[in-house]
Amino acid sequence: MLRMASSFPEEVLEHVFSFIYDDKDRNAISMVCKSWYEIERWCRRRIFVGNCYAVSPPMVIRRFPEVRSVELKGKPHFADFNLVPEGWGGYVYPWIAAMATAYPWLEEIRLKRMVVTDEALELIAKSFKNFKVLVLSSCEGFSTDGLAAIAANCRNLKELDLRESEVDDLSGHWLSHFPDSYTSLVSLNISCLGSEVSFSALERLVGRCPNLRTLRLNRAVPLDRLANILCRAPQLVELGTGTYSAELQPDVFSSLAGAFSGCKELRSLSGFWDAVPGYLPAIYPICPSLTSLNLSYATIQSTDLTKLVSQCQSLQRLWVLDYIEDIGLEALAAFCKDLRELRVFPSEPFAQEPNVSLTEQGLVSVSEGCPKLHSVLYFCRQMTNDALATIARNRPNMTRFRLCIIEPRAPDYITLQPLDDGFGAIVEHCKDLQRLSMAGLLTDRVFEHIGNHAKKLEMLSVAFAGDSDLGLHHVLSGCENLRKLEIRDCPFGDKALLVNAAKLETMRSLWMSSCSVSFGACKLLGQKIPRLNVEVMDERGPPGSRPESCPVEKLYIYRTVAGPRFDMPGFVWTMDEDSALRLS
Amino acid sequence: MSIPQEHDYIGLSESSPMERISDKLSSSSSSSSALSTEENSNKNKTSSLNLKETELRLGLPGSQSPERKPLPGVSLFGKDIDTNTNGYSLSPSKNLVSGAKRGFSDAIDASSGKWVFSVNNGSDADLNTGAVLFSPRGDNGNTQKSSVSKKEVVGVITQSSKPVQEKGSQVSGANENNNAPAAKAQVVGWPPIRSFRKNTMASNLTKINEDAEGKSGFGCLYVKVSMDGAPYLRKVDLKTYSNYVELSSALEKMFSCFTIGQCGSHGFPGRDGLSETCLKDLLHGSEYVLTYEDKDGDWMLVGDVPWEMFTDSCRRLRIMKGSEAIGLAPRAMEKCKNRN
Numbered sequence: 001m002l003r004m005a006s007s008f009p010e011e012v013l014e015h016v017f018s019f020i021y022d023d024k025d026r027n028a029i030s031m032v033c034k035s036w037y038e039i040e041r042w043c044r045r046r047i048f049v050g051n052c053y054a055v056s057p058p059m060v061i062r063r064f065p066e067v068r069s070v071e072l073k074g075k076p077h078f079a080d081f082n083l084v085p086e087g088w089g090g091y092v093y094p095w096i097a098a099m100a101t102a103y104p105w106l107e108e109i110r111l112k113r114m115v116v117t118d119e120a121l122e123l124i125a126k127s128f129k130n131f132k133v134l135v136l137s138s139c140e141g142f143s144t145d146g147l148a149a150i151a152a153n154c155r156n157l158k159e160l161d162l163r164e165s166e167v168d169d170l171s172g173h174w175l176s177h178f179p180d181s182y183t184s185l186v187s188l189n190i191s192c193l194g195s196e197v198s199f200s201a202l203e204r205l206v207g208r209c210p211n212l213r214t215l216r217l218n219r220a221v222p223l224d225r226l227a228n229i230l231c232r233a234p235q236l237v238e239l240g241t242g243t244y245s246a247e248l249q250p251d252v253f254s255s256l257a258g259a260f261s262g263c264k265e266l267r268s269l270s271g272f273w274d275a276v277p278g279y280l281p282a283i284y285p286i287c288p289s290l291t292s293l294n295l296s297y298a299t300i301q302s303t304d305l306t307k308l309v310s311q312c313q314s315l316q317r318l319w320v321l322d323y324i325e326d327i328g329l330e331a332l333a334a335f336c337k338d339l340r341e342l343r344v345f346p347s348e349p350f351a352q353e354p355n356v357s358l359t360e361q362g363l364v365s366v367s368e369g370c371p372k373l374h375s376v377l378y379f380c381r382q383m384t385n386d387a388l389a390t391i392a393r394n395r396p397n398m399t400r401f402r403l404c405i406i407e408p409r410a411p412d413y414i415t416l417q418p419l420d421d422g423f424g425a426i427v428e429h430c431k432d433l434q435r436l437s438m439a440g441l442l443t444d445r446v447f448e449h450i451g452n453h454a455k456k457l458e459m460l461s462v463a464f465a466g467d468s469d470l471g472l473h474h475v476l477s478g479c480e481n482l483r484k485l486e487i488r489d490c491p492f493g494d495k496a497l498l499v500n501a502a503k504l505e506t507m508r509s510l511w512m513s514s515c516s517v518s519f520g521a522c523k524l525l526g527q528k529i530p531r532l533n534v535e536v537m538d539e540r541g542p543p544g545s546r547p548e549s550c551p552v553e554k555l556y557i558y559r560t561v562a563g564p565r566f567d568m569p570g571f572v573w574t575m576d577e578d579s580a581l582r583l584s
Numbered sequence: 585m586s587i588p589q590e591h592d593y594i595g596l597s598e599s600s601p602m603e604r605i606s607d608k609l610s611s612s613s614s615s616s617s618a619l620s621t622e623e624n625s626n627k628n629k630t631s632s633l634n635l636k637e638t639e640l641r642l643g644l645p646g647s648q649s650p651e652r653k654p655l656p657g658v659s660l661f662g663k664d665i666d667t668n669t670n671g672y673s674l675s676p677s678k679n680l681v682s683g684a685k686r687g688f689s690d691a692i693d694a695s696s697g698k699w700v701f702s703v704n705n706g707s708d709a710d711l712n713t714g715a716v717l718f719s720p721r722g723d724n725g726n727t728q729k730s731s732v733s734k735k736e737v738v739g740v741i742t743q744s745s746k747p748v749q750e751k752g753s754q755v756s757g758a759n760e761n762n763n764a765p766a767a768k769a770q771v772v773g774w775p776p777i778r779s780f781r782k783n784t785m786a787s788n789l790t791k792i793n794e795d796a797e798g799k800s801g802f803g804c805l806y807v808k809v810s811m812d813g814a815p816y817l818r819k820v821d822l823k824t825y826s827n828y829v830e831l832s833s834a835l836e837k838m839f840s841c842f843t844i845g846q847c848g849s850h851g852f853p854g855r856d857g858l859s860e861t862c863l864k865d866l867l868h869g870s871e872y873v874l875t876y877e878d879k880d881g882d883w884m885l886v887g888d889v890p891w892e893m894f895t896d897s898c899r900r901l902r903i904m905k906g907s908e909a910i911g912l913a914p915r916a917m918e919k920c921k922n923r924n
Contacts, residue, residue, distance in 0.1 A: 081773035138778075164780045192780060194899065196881060219784075273784070297784055347785070349775045379775065406775050463774070488773070 010035075014043045023048050042066060049073070050508050052090060052114065053533065056562040057098035068107045069133075070099065074114035076511050076556055077461075078486055080138065083513055083554070085539065087569035090114045092139075093123075094567075100127035108133035115139070116165075121146030125153035133159040143168035144195070151177035158211075161189040172197035172220070178205055187214035191240050191271065196220040207232040213265075216240030219273045224252050230259035239263070241271030244298065248278045257282040270294035270319075277304040287311035291338075294319040296345045302356070306331045316372075317341040322358040322379065329362035333369025341375040342366055349379065349406055360387035367394040375400040382413040383440055388422025392429040401426055402437035408464040408489075411441040418442055424449030427457070437461040447471035451478025459484040472496035476503045486511040493551075494521035501525055504532055509558040513537075517555050520548035525557065526575025533560050534575040535568070543573060786823070787896075805895060811839050811872070811903035822895045828887055832874065839903060871906025 017040055020026055030040040046069040049055060060067075074090025092114045099106055106128045116139045124131060131154045136142075144167060150160065151174055175197040178185075185205065190197070199221070206212060212233050221229075221242025230236070246252060256279065260266070266286050275298035290312050295305065296319040305320065306328040312318075315336040322344055324332075332339065344362070348355045360383045366373060367390070374397050383405055392398070412419055419440040427433060427450050434456060438446065442465035450457070451474030458481050466472070473496035475485065485507065493516040497504075504510060504525070519536065522543070526534035536543050537554035564574040786805045805822045818838055825831045874886040878897040886894065886901070 078773065080778045081776045082779065083773045164778065166779070296781070345781065346775065346777070349777060404775055408771065408774060463776075489771075 010039050013039050017043055021046070045069060046108075047071070051558050051560075052092075052095070053562065053565050054508070054558060054560045057095050059562065061098060061102040065102070066105075067099075067103050068105060069110075070095070070103075070106065070108065071110040071112075072114060073112040076486065076509060077113075077484070078488065078511055078513070079113055083488065085537070085569075085571060088537070088572065089565065089567055089569070091567060092116050093120045096120045096123050096127075104128065105130055107131060110135040110137070111139055112137040113139065115141040116146070117141050118143055118146035118149070122149040125149040128154075130156055132156055135159065135161040135163070136165045137161075137163045138165060140166040144170045144172070144174040144193070148174035148177040151175065151182075152179070155182065156184055157182075158184055159187040159214075160185075161187060161216075162192050163189055163216075165192050167193055169193055169195045171195055175205065176201040180204075180208075183208050184211065185209040186211050187238075188212070189214065189216035189240070190218050191216040193218045194220065199225050203228055203232060209233075210235070212236065214238040214268075216270060217242040219243050219271075222246065223256070223279065227252075227255040227259040230263055234262045235265055236263050237265050238268035238292075239266060239270070240294075241269070241273075243274050244272040244279060245274035245276045246279065248276070253279060253282060257285065261285045266290070268292035268294075272298035272300075275300050277301075280304055280308055283308075284311060288313055290315055292317040296321055296343065299323065299347070302328050310335045312336055313338075315339055319343040319345070321345050321347045322356050323347055324362075325357045326359055326362040326365065327357070329358075330365045330369075333365040337370060338372060339366070339370040340372045342370075342373060343377040344379055345377075346379040346406065354381050360384055363387070364390050364394075367391040372397070374398050377402045377404075377437075379404045379406065381406050382410070383419060383422070384412045384414050385417065385419055385422035385425075386412075386414075388419065389425035392422075392425040396429045396431065398426070398430040399432050400435040401430065401433060402435065402461070403439045404437065405439040409441045410439070418446070420446040420449065424453075427453040432456050435459045438465060439463070441465075443467050444471040444474070447474040451475055454479050456481055458482060460486070462487045462490055464489045466490045466492060469493050469496040473499060476500035482506075483508045485509075487513070487515060489514040491516055494518050497521060498524065501529055504557055505529060505559050507559065509556065511554075511556050513554040515555070516551045518549050519543040519546065519552055522552055522555060522575045523548070530576075531559055531561060533558055533564055536573045536575060537571055538573075539571045807876075807898055807900050809835060809838070809901040809903065812905045812908070814839060814903075820901070822898060827891050828894075831886075835874065835901070835903065873904045873906050874901065875904050876901045 013036065017026075017029060020029060023046075026040060026044055030037045041063050042065065044064045045067060047060060047064055047067055048071045049060070050073050052072045052074050072092065072095060074092070075084050075088060078084060079088070090113060092111055093116075096109075100123055104127065107130055109124065109131075110133070114136075116136060121142055124134070126149075134150060134154075134157070139162075142165075147160075147162075147167070150157065172193070172195040175190075178201075182205075186209075197218075197220070202217075202221070203225075206215065206229055213236060215229070215233065215236055215238070217226075217229075217240055219242055223242065223244055223246040226241055230239070260283050263286065267290060269283065269286075269290060269292070272295055275295075277300055280300070287308065288311060291314055293309070293312060293315060294317075295308075298321065300308075301323050302325040305324045309315065309318065309320075309324075309328065310331050313335055315332075316338050317340060318332065318336070320328075320343070324344065329344075332342075342363075344358065358380055360380060363376070363378050363380070364387050373395055376398065377400075380403075383403065388403075411417060412422070419438075420443055423436075423438055423442070423446050427436070431453075433454055436450070436454065436457060436459070438461070442462075444467045447466060447470070450460070454460075455478075457479050460475065460479070460482065462485075469492055471490070472487070472492040475482065476496060477500055482503075487510075490512075492512065497517060498521055522534050522536050525532065535556045535558075536552045537556065538552055540546070540553070543550070543552055564576050568574065783806055806819045807822060808817050808819055810817045820831070820834065820838070822831070825834065875883050876886050876894070876898045877900045878884055879899060883902070889897075
């Protein structure tokens, strides 16, 4: 057998490997034997680094010399909710600089929650001659000047997607930097930008790019220009409108409706800022073929929303505000039998009183009516154990379940009991649950349920829950596939962490803020487990200036082969052997 | 000692901002960022300018002003913290990675200190969210700002020796989109909603709830504020103010560090360097004008339209040098000249 393997020509193996795309599969291949490791590493074209500090650019480049596509993630997920102070890290520039020399043929860069500067964008623009895809998801640190560099220099650019990034929007002029000879645009998402781009430049760009299939405009594009844009791109598959509001004028309406009707391939709609109900019927003709609808910025009320979704029989994904109310969700359950993903966002999360009639019942209805529903994000103000148990029984195929009850520690509003049993039912019935976000009043019991049943769980988010370290211990000891755990404002301390220290090396990361983990425990973890970076964030000053038993404000632990990082701001300390000595 | 007149670019108030500051200082129970000289620590109760409070100083990492007293009511994240620290400093052995380009916040050399803006709320009257340890670098972006700008503010700023200007970098209280409307104490980062969504919805709701109390909804409307000559921008939540006076005084406090900084050599004054006349000259001579960019992209003078209309249409603010504002604010220019 060995002899056969060694006489198999490399080229053949390489050809076989070229059909394997999935990272996990590739990793498995590389562990078969040394020669397969070697062959595989030379032909791996795509790498994904879930935590940019888990490995260093030189390490990646050394192992994989011929990469064409890179995906990096930076800040912890809770950075989305302002729990990670600015300056924490996640800088992409060192990566770009290293790849500029190592991967001249790099084609794709996808970044999430990273700090990207204009210098980095300019370096990308001039270093990679065949650059095709730039996706900046929830990134920050760059301005429209950097975008201008990309537009001007990347002749083969196919995709520019700025989803939810925070861009220093100096002007809309950057779009005009795409040269007239540039025609390869396939996907453009500028929905996060505030300033106006030149509409004529936009129309010309859209008109000369025959392969354009995704166009997400920003709010500054007025409704009366949308028809023109659509007419130039009838092949569009995904559209994000600009502002969806204008005075009701028959000619504007009819040209808009006509333009929409002309887009026979349109499957996904988003945008709808400031939507006025009067213009909604313009999209009715294409509703039956829509598979994805993002109305989460549309402040339309229940009646209009209900009417709209009732026509979208092919809908697979719906993002909407809680204006839809229970009644709209019932309609959704009745008409959209192919629904797979539902996200309901709060329209007034800081209001004291509910402003809409959206309760647990809406979610129950959808769970009953939509057999393929497997991904849920639901903001509401009340929940019961019964409702959760019903949802669990209805939808054992649930894979992502995120519930947020606006009021922290809210109990079952009927029985006034904790929601332990409800979430227990979720993890018990939904055996393939990968992601769970819990809410409401929760004791250690819910964690016991999770530890016992949530065997496929990969990501867990916990807030204002639990009674003691036992809760954390259940999760760390029971959830075999846990990769990411993020916890805030829970009474978890040292014991569970220290007892389960080895578990931490099997996970991507652990975040704990406003808990009770002491500085001493952090030091111990950092010293004992070499391939973990134990980072303490504390804005009260060096943790060494307080007693060892004093709890740290925030703790971020992640496994790494790159050792401690050195780009931390003043309020972050790495606990390792050296720093423990320094700080004590 | 005479008090400089307010540079009144809005024309709504005659009293001096410095007067207001010192009034508040004397009325506050604990405006006690006591300073290095005895003389100044006795001045808290007087109506004179407590300039030391706002003086720029170079703080070495790990050092704290020994005379700085802890403040009651200072808390982070809603919990009381050890009040002996009113700032944080770098571990001396820390060093930044060299050779990597950064945004502004990281370009500041660690060893020369950094921007720290301590905000001490003296009055607890309607303070339900505690004070803030807040760095303009934004590395405290997640603490509750609790309508900071409305409260008495005593700012002490430790400045890096390298004023940095790096394009494309946003150093404002950026991403501090959680806020605390006076009605309810809010928990940081809760409910878990992304900043982009919060900002978008906030401006939606101003349109819808024209006559609503304004406390419901997203309750925040952050706009960027730039000031000509300042190395970084700031962000303010327009919803925390109810009129132009509040906004203007908040901005003056926020940016006073820059105007004062222009006094003296090397960008920041020595410990005894700041004189009253110097400040007076600045407020007069600078002739800053507050302008805003509206929804149509035009730059307008702040103050002309009713407040609600202004918050509805304001996209960003700019504190412009008077010399640039000619034509935009002829009335304000005249006023300044007359005062001189």
